[in-house]
Amino acid sequence: MGxxxxxxxxxxYFRLFVEGETIVGCDYxxxxxxxxxxxxxxxxxxxxxxxxxxxxxxxxxxxxxxxxYCQAVxxxxxxxxxxxxxxxxxxxxxxxxxxxxxxxxxxxxxxIGFDTILMQAWRIREPVMWLAEEISGNRKTxxxxxxxxxxxxxxxxxxxxxxxxxxxVERELTAVRDAVVGDTTVHARxxxxxxxxxxxxxxxxxxxxxxxxxNIAIDARLDHPYAAYDEIVPRICTDEGGDTWARVVVRLNExxxxxxxxxxxxxxxxxxxxxxxxxxxxxxxxxxxxxxxAPRGEAVxxxxxxEDNRPYRWRVRAPTYPNLQAVPAMIxxxxxxxxxxxxxxxxxxxxxxxxxxxVDVRSGAVRxxxxxxxxxxxxxxxxxx
Amino acid sequence: MSWNVGAVVGLALLNAVLVLxxxxxxxxxxxxxxxxxxxxxxxxxxxxxxxxxxxxAKEDLRVTPGLFYAVMPSLTLGAVLVLATLVPMxxxxxxxxxxxxxxxxxxxxxxxxxxxxxxFASISPYAFVGGSREMMLLMAVEPxxxxxxxxGAVKAGSLSTGAIMEWNAANGPTLSMAVAGFALxxxxxxxxxxLPFDIPEADQEIMGGTFIEQSGxxxxxxxxxxxxxxxxxxxxxxxxxxxxxxFGLLPxxxxxxxxxxxxxxLLVAVVDAVNPRLRIDQAISYYAKxxxxxxxALAFAVIGM
Amino acid sequence: xFMAKLREAVICFKAGRVTLPYPAAPHDPEPGFRGKITIxxxxxxxxxxxxxxxxxxxxxxxxxxxxxxxxxxxxxxxxYCGRCAEVCPEGAIALTQMFETATxxxxxxxxxxxxxxxxxxxxxxxxxxxxxxxxxxxxxxxxPGGGRP
Numbered sequence: 001m002g003x004x005x006x007x008x009x010x011x012x013y014f015r016l017f018v019e020g021e022t023i024v025g026c027d028y029x030x031x032x033x034x035x036x037x038x039x040x041x042x043x044x045x046x047x048x049x050x051x052x053x054x055x056x057x058x059x060x061x062x063x064x065x066x067x068x069y070c071q072a073v074x075x076x077x078x079x080x081x082x083x084x085x086x087x088x089x090x091x092x093x094x095x096x097x098x099x100x101x102x103x104x105x106x107x108x109x110x111x112i113g114f115d116t117i118l119m120q121a122w123r124i125r126e127p128v129m130w131l132a133e134e135i136s137g138n139r140k141t142x143x144x145x146x147x148x149x150x151x152x153x154x155x156x157x158x159x160x161x162x163x164x165x166x167x168x169v170e171r172e173l174t175a176v177r178d179a180v181v182g183d184t185t186v187h188a189r190x191x192x193x194x195x196x197x198x199x200x201x202x203x204x205x206x207x208x209x210x211x212x213x214x215n216i217a218i219d220a221r222l223d224h225p226y227a228a229y230d231e232i233v234p235r236i237c238t239d240e241g242g243d244t245w246a247r248v249v250v251r252l253n254e255x256x257x258x259x260x261x262x263x264x265x266x267x268x269x270x271x272x273x274x275x276x277x278x279x280x281x282x283x284x285x286x287x288x289x290x291x292x293x294a295p296r297g298e299a300v301x302x303x304x305x306x307e308d309n310r311p312y313r314w315r316v317r318a319p320t321y322p323n324l325q326a327v328p329a330m331i332x333x334x335x336x337x338x339x340x341x342x343x344x345x346x347x348x349x350x351x352x353x354x355x356x357x358x359v360d361v362r363s364g365a366v367r368x369x370x371x372x373x374x375x376x377x378x379x380x381x382x383x384x385x
Numbered sequence: 386m387s388w389n390v391g392a393v394v395g396l397a398l399l400n401a402v403l404v405l406x407x408x409x410x411x412x413x414x415x416x417x418x419x420x421x422x423x424x425x426x427x428x429x430x431x432x433x434x435x436x437x438x439x440x441x442a443k444e445d446l447r448v449t450p451g452l453f454y455a456v457m458p459s460l461t462l463g464a465v466l467v468l469a470t471l472v473p474m475x476x477x478x479x480x481x482x483x484x485x486x487x488x489x490x491x492x493x494x495x496x497x498x499x500x501x502x503x504x505f506a507s508i509s510p511y512a513f514v515g516g517s518r519e520m521m522l523l524m525a526v527e528p529x530x531x532x533x534x535x536x537g538a539v540k541a542g543s544l545s546t547g548a549i550m551e552w553n554a555a556n557g558p559t560l561s562m563a564v565a566g567f568a569l570x571x572x573x574x575x576x577x578x579x580l581p582f583d584i585p586e587a588d589q590e591i592m593g594g595t596f597i598e599q600s601g602x603x604x605x606x607x608x609x610x611x612x613x614x615x616x617x618x619x620x621x622x623x624x625x626x627x628x629x630x631x632f633g634l635l636p637x638x639x640x641x642x643x644x645x646x647x648x649x650x651l652l653v654a655v656v657d658a659v660n661p662r663l664r665i666d667q668a669i670s671y672y673a674k675x676x677x678x679x680x681x682a683l684a685f686a687v688i689g690m
Numbered sequence: 691x692f693m694a695k696l697r698e699a700v701i702c703f704k705a706g707r708v709t710l711p712y713p714a715a716p717h718d719p720e721p722g723f724r725g726k727i728t729i730x731x732x733x734x735x736x737x738x739x740x741x742x743x744x745x746x747x748x749x750x751x752x753x754x755x756x757x758x759x760x761x762x763x764x765x766x767x768x769x770y771c772g773r774c775a776e777v778c779p780e781g782a783i784a785l786t787q788m789f790e791t792a793t794x795x796x797x798x799x800x801x802x803x804x805x806x807x808x809x810x811x812x813x814x815x816x817x818x819x820x821x822x823x824x825x826x827x828x829x830x831x832x833x834p835g836g837g838r839p
Contacts, residue, residue, distance in 0.1 A: 113662030
């Protein structure tokens with residue numbers, strides 16, 4: 001199935017070895033969509049320009065990537081982020097988690113043919129997007145992160161609106177959960193489908209909701225607290241089923257938990273500045289590693305600081321990368337019809353996964369474009385059009 | 386009653402043309418209802434007509450050579466229209482004769498088999514999977530239809546659909562006919578190609594399934610055939626199992642039949658909107674259960690209920 | 691099972707129709723929305739701060755003739771991050787609320803601004819005149835085609 005994968009409409013190639021309709025083997029071939037993001041980050045962008053690129057790694061979970069990068073640089077340079085900024089980052093991270101899980105619920109419904117869940121989940125999600133637009137200026141690419149804090153403050157007038165929106169989402173999501181939990185047709189498609197055994201999940205190092213649904217209690221917010229998570233502590237949601245239904249349950253519970261965290265963050269939001277002024281140059285040759293719990297799992301960014309206000313090396317490990325390794329085991333002995341929902345239940349974000357630069361720059365075959373040359377290239381293309 | 390050739394031909398044409406013209410309208414109303422359930426505005430009711438017009442105007446692309454492959458869509462639509470002339474619409478079916486019930490079952494299967502053949506003739510492996518699913522679903526659903534119709538035949542003492550309809554109209558509701566009608570309603574969901582049984586055309590799983598290689602006029606005719614089939618089977622259901630009230634006047638009965646068929650199709654649309662798709666093995670076991678249970682209807686008919 | 695379906699149907703019907711009538715009715719974004727860039731030619735004096743911080747690298751400044759500086763913004767690649775607006779000392783470059791920016795003319799994709807500057811008498815390089823009147827004095831005050839965005 002692929003390279004244009006039918007249900008996710010993303011590039012992925014799964015070579016399924018089937019007997020009739022039962023799958024006996026699977027080969028995953030990915031990396032059809034290399035965008036050169038890490039290369040761009042290494043070559044032409046300054047420290048403060050990379051968050052905007054990081055935001056565009058993923059079409060759903062942009063803010064975690066920009067936060068993770070900023071935290072990595074702040075760790076490397078020893079920059080202290082003001083408390084209010086940390087709380088605002090937490091707030092936006094949880095808002096993003098709510099919208100991502102609602103989006104996923106819709107997609108999962110769509111995969112099993114249940115378009116009504118898609119429409120309703122996305123209808124419930126829409127006020128969250130409007131809210132994000134009001135807070136940050138854009139529905140998805142918030143553009144809020146910068147080294148040292150956040151660029152915009154949250155006006156006090158927005159807080160009641162935030163609370164009202166979140167309450168509305170909670171109410172509607174509760175209704176949806178109560179309806180879907182008893183739906184036997186949904187159960188028929190998701191129970192005992194795509195089973196991931198706990199031992200195998202541990203061996204393949206699955207992260208995020210798929211791991212938690214196989215009874216592995218890992219969560220980067222608790223294991224490596226960042227932003228304001230040392231003060232606003234999330235409750236971990238696990239399930240023992242290990243099948244697609246367990247993942248549905250875990251994500252639904254996480255969405256409710258995020259709503260609770262948003263309320264708690266707003267209740268304890270401290271006053272103060274939102275951006276630390278950085279007086280000195282960021283020293284070169286330091287390493288900063290930051291881990292953030294994305295809606296899909298653990299995302300890791302590593303930054304090696306460099307000269308001239310630019311990072312020397314920026315490495316991104318997206319959460320979907322380890323999760324995809326578990327797919328062959330999960331679809332063993334399932335039918336073809338179950339492959340899309342199994343893959344979908346991992347919530348794969350191919351955008352996050354498919355931007356790794358695999359080639360060594362120093363091999364001589366790759367040309368490094370300087371800023372001027374890239375600019376000239378852009379201008380020539382514009383003039384030609 | 387003696388029929389002259391002109392009346393028969395005229396009525397047959399009327400049936401076929403009505404089904405042809407009204408099928409997209411029925412589909413449009415069903416789409417609007419589905420959109421309402423989805424909390425959105427949805428396309429205008431005339432959208433299926435616009436879709437057909439657009440598709441018919443496109444280039445006819447054929448990957449597989451051969452005359453038979455080329456005429457497959459027209460044959461499928463033709464089969465469904467023949468079915469329309471065998472189905473009572475307000476009066477006895479124009480091409481009805483004693484024993485036409487068997488022909489009716491064959492023609493229903495024929496349209497499905499033609500779609501299946503098209504799928505197997507297409508190059509894409511997705512089409513192959515869709516075709517095999519269509520075959521399995523057909524084998525699961527036909528027995529249910531057969532049992533339902535045979536129940537009616539047992540009660541009416543005749544294998545003619547017209548006779549079954551008139552018997553039912555005259556003798557009022559009976560338990561066996563009610564159970565048989567319910568079984569046919571469940572079979573309608575699969576015959577109409579609607580969720581939870583739109584497995585051959587599962588676009589999320591196999592990108593369009595049986596129709597993946599069809600485009601332009603071919604796709605238009607196939608879609609038209611699908612819409613016409615759902616309308617015709619709904620008409621069959623209401624005319625055989627819910628033929629009341631009857632007024633004896635063709636236009637009035639015809640309109641009444643169409644209205645009842647539309648109500649049934651709206652019910653089909655609601656079930657379609659609130660269900661996910663079942664796997665083929667789940668669908669087959671479901672219909673096996675339905676077939677078995679509908680044998681109860683046959684039992685009731687035999688013992689006189 | 692039927693209860694679940696019934697609950698789902700209730701959710702659907704209670705929500706009603708949420709389709710907005712846009713574009714038949716306008717749907718303006720909230721204030722603070724990061725929309726299309728606009729440059730005020732009266733305020734820009736060609737410092738180049740915006741070009742320096744743009745992450746997408748779509749703002750270019752170069753000197754032309756003895757006393758003019760051309761600023762070009764290729765906003766088809768603009769990511770609407772707003773850094774240019776943040777650093778501009780005069781507030782000349784700003785983001786508007788405009789989001790309906792589709793066009794089928796490629797020329798619309800370039801915003802071009804010619805800033806007239808006075809050359810230093812000693813070294814001959816440009817610097818902007820101190821007041822607006824002096825600016826108008828220098829060599830006329832006009833924008834080439836497509837200047838005012």
